[in-house]
Amino acid sequence: MNLKIGVIGSEDTVEKILTVTKEFQDKAEFVPFKYTDKSETIELTQKSQENSDILIFSGQGPYTIALNAEVIKKPSVYIPRSGTSFYRTLWQMRDDNIDIKRISTDVLLAKEVVETMEELDIVLDKTYTYDFKYTFDFEYNELADFHYNLWKDEKIDAVVTGFTKIFLLLKEKGIPIYKLYPTKPLIREYINKAILLGRVKKVQDAQVAIQVIKIRNRGENFSSDYEFMMIKNKLESTFIQYTRDNFGALFPLGRDEYLIFTNRGSIENIYNILDFQSNTYMVGDSKVILSSGIGFGDTIYEAEINARIALRHSLRKDYDCTFLMDELGNVSGPFSSEDNMRLTYDMSSGKNEEIREISEKTSLSPVYISKLQALIVKINKNILDANVVSSYLGISTRSARRILNVLVKFGFGEVKYTESKAKTGRPRKIYEINI
Known part of the structure; x- marks a missing residue:
């Protein structure tokens, strides 16, 4: 089954990207999400993720806007504008008899402009670049005025922009302006990166995930087996709910242990682990400690071995907690109910x-x-x-x-x-x- 890749960006740049995606039709399906104003980026990003495995942003601008808004939930890449893109624009300006030493830019960093010019043996008196402070939270009129005022004061002979709206605004005023587009080799490179990233993610999501849960005596004696059974029954109801939420299967092992079988894509999210800890903590009892380990693997055997190793880490703690071990042997944890309580406090604060x-x-x-x-x-x-x-x-x-x-x-x-x-x-x- 082919990957579905959402392509997000300004209409003209997305169209250029789509001319290259035709080469990859046997590997992925590309769905365009075009905007006319950067304010549409967040909504389009949310919409694109409904049926996409991975996202390609047309540039750093839309990617940064979506990233700062915390709406990116899928693996993502963006196509930069440095390197070959800038060289091509400088070549166009030279053909138009524009002095390439007297320009202003926005999406490029001052360092990128200077280094490119040095490679061409061109010495710049001054570099005029707009500072986005890595947020891309700006007004179009403000950015247009930045370039226009430099041109009006005869400090520059042309503008290089990464934004279609700026290009149109300044072109109407008769200012020599050039839109910085990604080159086909650059687009091709990042499509390949996106496909590789998507394939890795699909393989990871399909990995087996096993969680081993153990109910431990905190050291206090139970008045009877019935007391332990009542606590166990309360906890079991939360295990069932948690397993159902993660599309898994629950199996009891002996008197005090449980196994949950699911896949990595369902259980890996840290919020799922914290939910498990907080929900079981609320219905648990001070006389028991709930220890659990989650393991990932390509086979059930590998996943259970990793889950057992993670459980051993949890058993060393004298409080409810979960550890996680992936297929590479990386151990994360402990995740505890206190972490989720802090999360809830952070939100309410x-x-x-x-x-x-x-x-x-x-x-x-x-x-x-x-x-x-x-x-x-x-x-x-x-x-x-x-x-x-x-x-x-x-x-x-x-x-x-x-x-x-x-x-x-x-x-x-x-x-x-x-x-x-x-x-x-x-x-x-x-x-x-x-x-």
């Missing part, structure tokens, strides 16, 4: 501004909002119903329906359609949630 604002506006718990975001990432779409949400959040369908309706009420979603599978009973609403 305003470190996650987006979640805090949604919570304040809707009066919904920031934990529920965070989990809904995780659910959308996990199922790779933002189309939900109350049954799916109730299952994932561990709440009643009625409560899930209330949460979804509140989000719609405050503008964070809409009811896409209503369906009824039976002539009687409440019709099922299908929601599109944007958080």
Whole structure:
């Protein structure tokens, strides 16, 4: 099955990229997502990930905007503009009899301009480059004025830009301006990188993942076997919910041990591990310690060996925690309920501004909002119903329906359609949630 690659960027640059993607049609399907204004980048990035395995951004600008907005959930690359791209533009300027020593640029760093000119044995008196401070949070008019004022003051003879809108704005004013496009060899190089990255990710996601869970006595004696069984039964219900959320299979081993079989793509997310720790911690008992190890491998045998090694690390701790060991022998951990408590505190303290604002506006718990975001990432779409949400959040369908309706009420979603599978009973609403 071929990879699906989303291509995000300005319309003209995406079109240039698509002329090269024809060479790779037997390896991947490329889906364009074009914008006319950089403000559309975040929405297009979110939309592109619904059916894409990997993303290619047309340049550093849209990539940085999406990265800073924390909306990139899939492996991604962007096509830079240094090197051959700049050489080609300088060649065009020379053909147009433009003094290439007197230019201003935006997407290129001053160091890149100077080094390129040095390789051409050209000495620059001064380099004029716009400083984005690595955020690309700028106004088009502000950037256009930067170039225009330099030209008006006769400090430059031409402008080199990476932005289509700047190109059009300054061209209307009669200023010699050149759009910096990626060259075909550069596009080809990054398409190959994207395909390789996508293939590696697919192989990793398909790896076997095994989690071994062990219930340990904290040192206190149980009044009877019934007391231990009651604690065990409470914990089992959380194991079942957690296993279902991660599309796995749960198997009890003896009196105090459990195995969960799933795949790496389902369980690797750190939020899943923290959810497991916090949920079991809440229903657990002070008389037991919950230790677990997660292992990845190409076979069940390798994954279980790694899970057992990770479990040994966990057993050395005197508190509930999880360790993780990958196929290369790298061990991560411990992940504990305290980590998740800190995460929840961070969100409610305003470190996650987006979640805090949604919570304040809707009066919904920031934990529920965070989990809904995780659910959308996990199922790779933002189309939900109350049954799916109730299952994932561990709440009643009625409560899930209330949460979804509140989000719609405050503008964070809409009811896409209503369906009824039976002539009687409440019709099922299908929601599109944007958080």
